[in-house]
Amino acid sequence: MKVSSRTLSAIAAFLLCHTAEAHIGLSTPAQPIAATTQELSFLVGHGCEGLDTYRIEVQIPEGVGGVRPLDSTFGRAAVTKDETGRVKAVTWTKSSDVLPEDTQFYKVTLRASLPNAPFAALYFPTIQTCRAPDGTEKVSAWVGTSGDHGHGLAEGSTELPAPSLVVLPPRTPGWNKYTVTQHVHDLSVFKDAQIVWAGSAAYSPSDYVSGLISQEPNTQVLEQIHPGTEIWVRY
Known part of the structure; x- marks a missing residue:
């Protein structure tokens, strides 16, 4: 999980300002x-x-x-x-x-x-x-x-x-480390998370943070998670 101080600062500032059909x-x-x-x-x-x-x-x-x-x-x-x-x-x-x-x-x-x-x-x-x-x-x-x-x-x-x-895993406020055993296609399961990291890829339900991720050098936008992947999730 690698991220520059510039991105961390921008995410931290954003989070401080934003705390918490027929079927x-x-x-x-x-x-x-x-x-x-x-x-x-x-x-x-x-x-x-x-x-x-x-x-x-x-x-x-x-x-x-x-x-x-x-x-x-x-x-x-x-x-x-x-x-x-x-x-x-x-x-x-x-x-x-x-x-x-x-x-x-x-x-x-x-x-x-x-x-x-x-x-x-x-x-x-x-x-x-x-x-x-x-x-x-x-x-x-x-x-x-x-x-x-x-x-x-x-x-x-x-x-x-x-x-x-x-079904979601137990969590605590702050960073949580998981090893995913299921194939996760729909990342909206993390809709209440601040950010999700898997190696050099990251996801956030926030459009603002997603924009920062897409601009970060050497970082990909996380689109799905395969079984056996270790992830970090911040709640």
Whole structure:
């Protein structure tokens, strides 16, 4: 990790002044740190072809445990377990009458323990069932997962993307050293970092710091991280 005093001074000055669509989204109230318990909220912004959402089934990936769903204003939750007793799916069914058209935003939430697998991508395939007042149903299967190294859908895939998150490693304020075991394509997982270094390459979510990196002699802009790479991250 090499950087000139000119660049360090500029970054330090900047940080002192700046301290801290149609799909089913997934949000957490805090960063999804490995081996922690999190609330996972699934955000349903649209129904199916104009029909109101009636049922939401979220499938739980391997490695995610301690699943405890929350009832919501949408409806009560029911769990499905495998032969070992592990929760493999949670289903919320609307408790009130379906609406005559797709006009509502829905959110359902569960609490779960994330695996100790830093930088791993977790996919939660979700089946959305919509219903018309006359009982006609349509289904949207949000089940598309990785096509290449845990990143996005395979080229040409027609599957709807499954809700997903990337598990992050524990961190402390200041510099953190990690050896990455997953292929990290999307560096937005470092959206709350100040800067990331891997050898002579660096990344920052800040446009200003990114500009400094691109101008720094003998320094490349970090675009992806391969397994086995040692990185330094400043939070």
